[in-house]
Amino acid sequence: MSIREVHDSNYREAIPAEGLALLDFGAAWCPPCRALLPILEEIDRELGDKVAILKIDTDDAPEAASAYGVLSLPTVVVFRDGQPVDKFVGLRSKAAYLASLAR
Template structure:
């Protein structure tokens, strides 16, 4: 598995593919977003088929982040059954993302 890039057009269909989806809202020019990419890659490897890991470029696709009130980057939103359940603003250690995902893993 790897991190899947999505945009305003593909976002909705991608978050419906699995029960649990983590989406990073960022931009290519954002240093904390760049620092988050290896963490997302590790999460993708660790959780594989259980969790979809997506990233959306807010500059290229501004409609979706606007609909979720994204004000700063990176912002990570975890979706369970297509509904947003957790929102993490700013770069966090990998353990924070793991803890959030593990809360919802039991139901997957």
């Protein structure tokens, strides 16, 4: 699978009802957000179809950011079967995201 960009109009449908998803809230001007991208790409290569990785630019998607209480960037929300199960505020290690996905 590849990292998919989503927007206010389609982020809800993009989160799978079954399985795992990781929704990355960021912005082009945010250095930690840019540092997160290679981590997400590695996770995508390693887990492939086991997790949907979604990326949303908060400048273009204020509704989605508000819906998940995003106040700092990056914020990553992990979903299991369509429900949020973890929320990471700020840049974390690859291991932290993988541990959440493995629970």
